[in-house]
Amino acid sequence: MARHPLDPPGEACGVFGIYSPRQRVSPLIYFGLSALQHRGQESAGIATSDGNLLTVHRDMGLVAQVFDEPSLAALDGHVGIGHTRYSTTGATVWENSQPVHRQIGDTSLALAHNGNLTNTAELAEGIDGLRSTSDSHVMAESIARAVEDGRSDARGLENAILEVIPTFEGAFCLVAMDQGRLIAARDSNGFRPLCLGELPDEEGYVVASETAALDLVGARYVREVEPGEVLVIDASGVRSFHPFPKTNPTFCVFEYVYFARPDTRIGGVSVHAARQRMGVRLAREHPAHADLVVPVPESGIPAAQGFSRQSGIPYGDGLVKNRYVGRTFIEPNQLIRDQGIRMKLNPIPENLVGRRVVLVDDSIVRGSTTRKLIRLVRSAGADEVHVRISSPPYRWPCFYGMDTGDRSTLIAANMEIDEIRDHIGADSIGYLSVDGLVESIGNGEGHCTACLTGEYPAPIPEDSDKLLLEKTR
Numbered sequence: 001m002a003r004h005p006l007d008p009p010g011e012a013c014g015v016f017g018i019y020s021p022r023q024r025v026s027p028l029i030y031f032g033l034s035a036l037q038h039r040g041q042e043s044a045g046i047a048t049s050d051g052n053l054l055t056v057h058r059d060m061g062l063v064a065q066v067f068d069e070p071s072l073a074a075l076d077g078h079v080g081i082g083h084t085r086y087s088t089t090g091a092t093v094w095e096n097s098q099p100v101h102r103q104i105g106d107t108s109l110a111l112a113h114n115g116n117l118t119n120t121a122e123l124a125e126g127i128d129g130l131r132s133t134s135d136s137h138v139m140a141e142s143i144a145r146a147v148e149d150g151r152s153d154a155r156g157l158e159n160a161i162l163e164v165i166p167t168f169e170g171a172f173c174l175v176a177m178d179q180g181r182l183i184a185a186r187d188s189n190g191f192r193p194l195c196l197g198e199l200p201d202e203e204g205y206v207v208a209s210e211t212a213a214l215d216l217v218g219a220r221y222v223r224e225v226e227p228g229e230v231l232v233i234d235a236s237g238v239r240s241f242h243p244f245p246k247t248n249p250t251f252c253v254f255e256y257v258y259f260a261r262p263d264t265r266i267g268g269v270s271v272h273a274a275r276q277r278m279g280v281r282l283a284r285e286h287p288a289h290a291d292l293v294v295p296v297p298e299s300g301i302p303a304a305q306g307f308s309r310q311s312g313i314p315y316g317d318g319l320v321k322n323r324y325v326g327r328t329f330i331e332p333n334q335l336i337r338d339q340g341i342r343m344k345l346n347p348i349p350e351n352l353v354g355r356r357v358v359l360v361d362d363s364i365v366r367g368s369t370t371r372k373l374i375r376l377v378r379s380a381g382a383d384e385v386h387v388r389i390s391s392p393p394y395r396w397p398c399f400y401g402m403d404t405g406d407r408s409t410l411i412a413a414n415m416e417i418d419e420i421r422d423h424i425g426a427d428s429i430g431y432l433s434v435d436g437l438v439e440s441i442g443n444g445e446g447h448c449t450a451c452l453t454g455e456y457p458a459p460i461p462e463d464s465d466k467l468l469l470e471k472t473r
């Protein structure tokens with residue numbers, strides 16, 4: 001599958017799990033995954049079990065491309081997991097789609113995860129005959145071997161996961177299952193979101209990356225899966241375990257800035273409201289003399305609304321997103337490539353001509369998209385373009401599940417702020433401060449800001465390509 005040339009930094013997968021003893025769960029997983037489609041569009045997969053037979057269907061493409069009525073009908077059973085994938089490590093190939101499946105004697109294991117392990121190479125070294133070194137395969141193989149070792153143990157998969165999971169380092173939200181139970185786990189830093197919901201009429205439980213997926217299947221939000229917590233869900237209900245040493249939670253701030261859906265709540269905080277507060281704070285920190293506040297759709301919209309409210313400058317649409325271009329199996333030819341950013345965003349000249357515009361976006365990673373956008377807005381008639389970014393300069397690579405490449409590709413790692421302004425062709429530029437961002441989120445929890453500050457809250461891989469530039473310097 002071809003990546004669109006103007007793709008922003010990638011999200012790091014969506015996971016969904018359900019245990020509902022009185023119904024077929026595959027249609028609910030399908031809808032749950034549809035709500036998590038924004039977290040990964042490369043591949044999708046579902047595993048279900050009826051208590052005896054575990055079945056997996058996965059393929060490259062969007063949820064609606066991978067599944068149809070016959071394929072969902074073939075996924076029978078009352079317990080299941082699902083996954084949408086965006087590769088942060090590993091190639092974009094079928095073999096890396098999830099859920100992964102292992103057969104260990106009578107036990108079938110399916111597993112899917114969101115995030116990035118930082119000690120995959122180390123774990124892989126300890127596993128003889130490993131066929132794939134993607135972190136999900138390494139996790140599955142580690143768990144499968146622990147199931148094998150404790151095969152006489154009636155709690156099989158449950159005990160295997162509790163035994164092995166403390167050896168996994170980095171960022172992961174995991175959903176796993178055998179023929180009869182659902183297991184969900186979150187790393188001890190809690191980098192990525194995972195929440196627990198309950199279906200109406202005591203029909204069972206759901207876990208999902210975002211609350212928006214609970215809403216779509218009619219589940220009531222119960223709580224966040226805690227950092228370092230493992231939940232086992234089966235006929236006896238929900239049981240909670242804490243196999244990791246206690247760690248201070250460091251939740252990814254970019255979930256609030258960019259990744260999560262605006263209709264999701266994380267840790268009791270509405271993502272939409274947090275983004276609006278970022279815009280309010282941005283207007284205080286970096287006011288502008290302008291006629292119109294224009295968002296870069298869609299994740300820039302709430303921050304632009306906040307900026308407008310605080311500054312008193314009217315809010316207006318200046319760009320329309322072509323929502324359906326997304327990822328495509330069609331390789332773009334030269335003609336399409338020349339269309340550049342217009343493939344994704346088209347200006348509304350009537351709203352822009354002769355105006356001094358504040359252009360609000362959520363982040364700048366490489367800078368090339370922002371530069372093209374500014375040209376587009378100017379060519380549509382804007383007199384001035386003042387860029388305001390509702391997150392701080394992105395200077396360090398993420399090792400916890402966001403795909404940005406090494407430091408050589410990050411514009412703020414290589415240029416001062418005024419150089420960035422000149423490079424992208426803006427009349428002025430202003431970024432939200434780190435304090436402004438954390439205070440706008442406002443839930444008092446610990447946060448990861450490593451890509452903004454270089455302070456990594458959990459070990460990072462020493463031999464990572466992303467550090468090569470640093471080492472050679």
Ligand code: SF4
Nearest residue numbers: 252398400448450451
């Ligand atoms: S490094 Fe940045 S993107 Fe990665 S988890 Fe931390 S805050 Fe999120």
